[in-house]
Amino acid sequence: MTAVRRTLASAGFTLGLPLLLLLGWAVATRSTTTIYFPTPARVGEAFVATWLDPEILGRDVLPSLGRFAIGVALSIVIGIAAGTVIGSTPWLRALLEPMLEFFRAIPPVVLVPVLMLVLGLGDTMRLAVIVSGSVWPVLLNTVEGVRARDPVLVDTSRSYRVRGALALRYFVLPAASPQIMAGIRLCLSIGLILMVISEMFAASSGLGYQIVFFQRQYMIAEMWSGIVLLGLVGVVVAAVFHVVERRVLHWYHGSREVSRG
Template identity: 55%
Template sequence: MRGLLMRLGYVLALPAVLVAVWWVASDDSTDVYWPPLRTILETFPDVWTGERLRADVLPSVLRLAGGYTLAAVAGIALGTVIGSHRRVRAVCEPVLEFLRAVPPPVLVPVIMLFAGIGDTMKVVVIAAGCVWPVLLNTVEGVRAVDPVMTETARSYGITGLARLRDLVLPSASPQIFAGLRQALSIGIILMVISEMFAASNGLGFTIVQFQRGFAIPGMWTGILVLGLLGFVLSVLFQLVERRVLGWYHGLRASTRRSR
């Protein structure tokens, strides 16, 4: 219990300090575009009612979940194939480097031509940006599988799906999760950007509408909601990561203790 309280204190310490600094620094502000934090917090419950949460936050989360899941599945599947075969990697690497260098927001107008302006476009934009960290980290994770373990598995006749399930993916999973973590932050950014184009709901759409209507405190409340959403998703991701990679974190802890 004590350890949990200490961990919670570490997590909340810096945000509490930043909020306090923001409160003090903006308390006597008369700038229209930089309202006091007190005013923003007073506006928050009036703006983000249950109806607005259902109308704007829920659609954004669903789009993010759809694009992120699509990117995770495609990135892990393709990365496993590319990382496992040297010739495939040699053929695909130049194309991957070219596509990776194209910023996903630039593709929004192109994707709109093929996918329209509905939710499909937004999901595709999110997936197009999230897939690269997952794909590249999966490739490197698969390439880094211990050759001794690979030869041992081959000598015991462990091949095909059994080798993939019991050796390759577990060995590459720490690096795969590193890519998934990077993809999550990219997905949140692209979720907002995609909702600024021809949208009728969502967090990005709402923040832009507040800005265009000069409802500046309302705009800041939208930014706060976006930050809170990112924080919650990060905590949930860490819980899943610790659950799936419990063996890995235990191994690292035991290695540190042995030193």
């Protein structure tokens, strides 16, 4: 009984605010005259007509999501690999840290024209834009997580001769994983933004391109529906991340609950 009530309450909390916002939007636009503020019904209509169309789904949405997935996956792999090496090698860290801060501070958007010249106008350039922005939180968090291993555990593994791949698998990466996961969470949202931005240059298809195209064609409801789609993608990505994070860090959340008593 209470379980049912709890589920209902949780659903209410999850959906309550979005529904309220939707209601407020509908009320605010009920006597709308300008095309710049369409009603939710009009945007919903445009959403179904635009994004559920198999042609647009296959030409714009899926390729965009594919680039997002590959770009983020590359960022995570590169970030963890390079971060582990840098974090466990003090001299390398001292050597690279100022450089990393320098490159991290460069907004990927300003690199687009350069990347366009070097890598052409295709998917490679777009992936490079995504990776050039979203690799940093993973990389820097991994460096920090690996560097801050518990010194007692470092000594313990050393005395038991736990080294190399073994240490990496059972000690270094797990120890850094809470930090790495926090980096990945940031990486996902930055990756989504950069996916859109990368499609605003030299494009002829993609989710970001379509949104800009609709804006320029004064198809404002369609433009809003694209923005809604991006938001929904963000929600789904966050939900998937949440599930994965729970599994990867179950020991960590468990130990934190224990330590909190």
